[in-house]
Amino acid sequence: xxxxxxxxxxxxxxxxxxxxxxxxxxxxxxxxxxxxxxxxxxxxxxxxxxxxxxxxxxxxxxxxxxxxxxxxxxxxxxxxxxxxxxxxxxxxxxxxxxxxxxxxxxxxxxxxxxxxxxxxxxxxxxxxxxxxxxxxxxxxxxxxxxxxxxxxxxxxxxxxxxxxxxxxxxxxxxxxxxxxxxxxxxxxxxxxxxxxxxxxxxxxxxxxxxxxxxxxxxxxxxxxxxxxxxxxxxxxxxxxxxxxxxxxxxxxxxxxxxxxxxxxxxxxxxxxxxxxxxxxxxxxxxxxxxxxxxxxxxxxxxxxxxxxxxxxxxxxxxxxxxxxxxxxxxxxxxxxxxxxxxxxxxxxxxxx
Numbered sequence: 001x002x003x004x005x006x007x008x009x010x011x012x013x014x015x016x017x018x019x020x021x022x023x024x025x026x027x028x029x030x031x032x033x034x035x036x037x038x039x040x041x042x043x044x045x046x047x048x049x050x051x052x053x054x055x056x057x058x059x060x061x062x063x064x065x066x067x068x069x070x071x072x073x074x075x076x077x078x079x080x081x082x083x084x085x086x087x088x089x090x091x092x093x094x095x096x097x098x099x100x101x102x103x104x105x106x107x108x109x110x111x112x113x114x115x116x117x118x119x120x121x122x123x124x125x126x127x128x129x130x131x132x133x134x135x136x137x138x139x140x141x142x143x144x145x146x147x148x149x150x151x152x153x154x155x156x157x158x159x160x161x162x163x164x165x166x167x168x169x170x171x172x173x174x175x176x177x178x179x180x181x182x183x184x185x186x187x188x189x190x191x192x193x194x195x196x197x198x199x200x201x202x203x204x205x206x207x208x209x210x211x212x213x214x215x216x217x218x219x220x221x222x223x224x225x226x227x228x229x230x231x232x233x234x235x236x237x238x239x240x241x242x243x244x245x246x247x248x249x250x251x252x253x254x255x256x257x258x259x260x261x262x263x264x265x266x267x268x269x270x271x272x273x274x275x276x277x278x279x280x281x282x283x284x285x286x287x288x289x290x291x292x293x294x295x296x297x298x299x300x301x302x303x304x305x306x307x308x309x310x311x312x313x314x315x316x317x318x319x320x321x322x323x324x325x326x327x328x329x330x331x332x333x334x335x336x337x338x339x340x341x342x343x344x345x346x347x348x349x350x351x352x
Contacts, residue, residue: 013057014050014295016042016288017077019070019087019097026065027203029234030089030280034112035060036272037284038086040265045288051295056288063088067096074100083295084109086287089280091115091133091161098126098323107294110323111287112280115161119322127301127315127324129287129308134320135350136251136331137165140228141172143249143333143348144196149224150174153194155181155201155210162200165228169198181206186217196224199248203231208240215244226250233278233334238341246338249347252279255310255330256349262309282309289313328352 018038020031038058046055059082061073070093077085084107088094094113101108102123110118110126114133119126144152152173156162169176177192179185181201189197197214201207207227214220225248231237232250258266265285269277286308293299293306301315301324315324331350337343 012054014052014054015057015059015077015080015082016291017074017080017082017085018058018060019063019073019085019093020060021065021089021093022060022062023064025202026063027089027231027234029236030112030230030278031062033273033278033281034087034089034284036269036277037281037286038111038288040268040272041285041288041292045292051292056292063090063093063097065090065093067093071096071100074104074106078104078106082106084291086291087111087284088113091118092159094118095160098123101125107291109287109291109294111283115164116321117164122322124301124324126322127290127326128321129283129290129313129326129329131253131329131331132318132321132325133161133164134168136253137168137228138172139331139348139350140226140249140251140333141169144173144226146348147224149196151177151192151194152196152198153177153179153189153192154198155179155185155189157181157201157206159200161229165200181210185210186213186220189214189223190217190219194223196226198226198228199231200229203234204236204240207231208237208245211241211245211248224249230279232336233280235275238336241341243338243341246336246341249333249335252332252334253283253310253329254279254332256332256346258309261307265309285309286313 020034022031042056042058063070086109089112091113098119102125108126110128112130114130116132179188199207227250230250232248237245269281306313316327318325333348334344
């Protein structure tokens, strides 16, 4: 696959289709952070000369976590002459985007969805900047083991993504007990003998009510609550739960320390959002940097080498994953500090 610059209908701009869950039932806060990163990078790339001398133009479509809506958006964007696609947060939606992009021969850089099986077959049209779920959830399982949690319960909603996560946890933990998200959850949790509960459910419903119910049950005092998919990263989590939502470990994709670029972008995103940006905003920003280089130079994914906000981005073929993958995206297990729920603590960090 090569990706030469394709001008938009005006003959000047290079169009990039941006997909993000901006309304519910999508995790809209994550989608708006993703969009903020995409838009900031487009502005800065254009200030530096654009791609091949042409400005980038972002065409944004709201997926609302709906796979069919996302597929329709891909078809529309292809008809509008986009040179590439970027974005999406929800793995199930990103699978549909990737399949449609592959069928159309349209480059797609998946910004934030982590499901290993992003495509059913190997493709040269799709790459991913987020780490694969198997790598992140393995680190999470290792953190649980190190903290003494060998028997873990999960409150789970039906989903390909959650099922894949449970499979990864089973490979590393002694026992994983699946529980339904229902009124009887606390009783089932007491009976399970688990020392930790992982909330594998949507945000804010039903994840927030689950946390409230478990925290309020005196029988479950001392039980660890975890949310590996990253719900506690979102500001709404702290707004709805306050101190109750602290000390809930989750996965995020940030380095231990930012370099000069990451620090500058963090400050710009903070000003743009009016708050601290989540890791999703950096994934959006880095995605545009990669696509600008790809489109500017007519490269393949294998040729790309970009200094991103979270490290040098290169794509490789990773066993078991059908897309081009940034294999060494940084991963953290973090939580909100019980003393100050607006502050994050890093509990574990990936190493190459």
